[in-house]
């Protein structure tokens with residue numbers, strides 16, 4: 153039997169080792185970044201909120217006027233099968249829809265037959281163990297996030313050049329990652345994560361101009377259980393710098409404390425009590441049958 157422990161892809165209706173998986177050069181998913189995707193994960197052999205991820209993916213496809221001959225259940229089955237084939241407990245599972253290939257000579261997106269593919273690989277962390285323990289140094293990038301009027305950020309997409317250039321800027325300044333601003337200078341999101349800031353009893357997370365992360369949603373739900381005011385609103389850069397606690401959220405890593413912004417300490421310069429509590433609660437949900445479902449290997 154093929155060893156799929158480094159990852160497996162579902163493409164053209166077949167399961168292949170991740171290193172062998174290919175898409176045709178002429179697919180607009182590659183040539184135009186004309187694609188949408190989603191990323192779910194499994195932890196200790198259980199899928200976390202898998203239906204929420206599939207729902208978001210299907211909404212993204214509809215917004216981009218894409219359709220594939222796979223409904224919610226079929227997508228779900230492919231995702232479970234991918235994880236089962238890897239034999240791994242902790243995985244990162246990506247589902248993708250590309251525009252496909254137009255008829256020869258055509259530039260009409262209506263002529264494309266959309267392509268569905270998916271893959272599962274070992275779990276990916278945005279930040280390593282040490283950074284998740286001590287906290288990240290976040291750079292507030294000068295790079296403006298692609299405006300939501302141009303590319304709808306609630307559709308998970310591969311328009312990442314703003315993010316990638318912000319990452320270079322972060323590394324040039326000795327930071328671990330970057331957050332991008334909007335035209336007003338308010339914080340939006342970073343390469344694959346949303347942001348939260350606590351000032352006293354108020355927790356703010358930008359809502360406009362960002363992907364509505366499933367991890368962010370989970371954190372908002374967990375915050376409802378605390379005696380805190382939740383503000384789904386603007387987070388100006390100076391407000392983030394003056395926060396008591398800042399943290400970022402992503403499927404690739406959960407909740408991660410930010411202890412420095414542009415190299416300067418946030419609050420006490422140590423991960424706060426709230427982020428510790430939320431982190432424990434977030435991972436505990438991974439064993440809760442209301443939030444996760446077991447895979448039969």
Ligand SMILES: *Cc1c(COP(=O)(O)O)cnc(C)c1O
Nearest residue numbers: 344345346363365366367402403
């Ligand atoms: C995936 C992603 C996030 C985080 O969303 P989750 O569903 O929590 O993983 C935030 N911003 C962008 C741009 C993303 O691509």
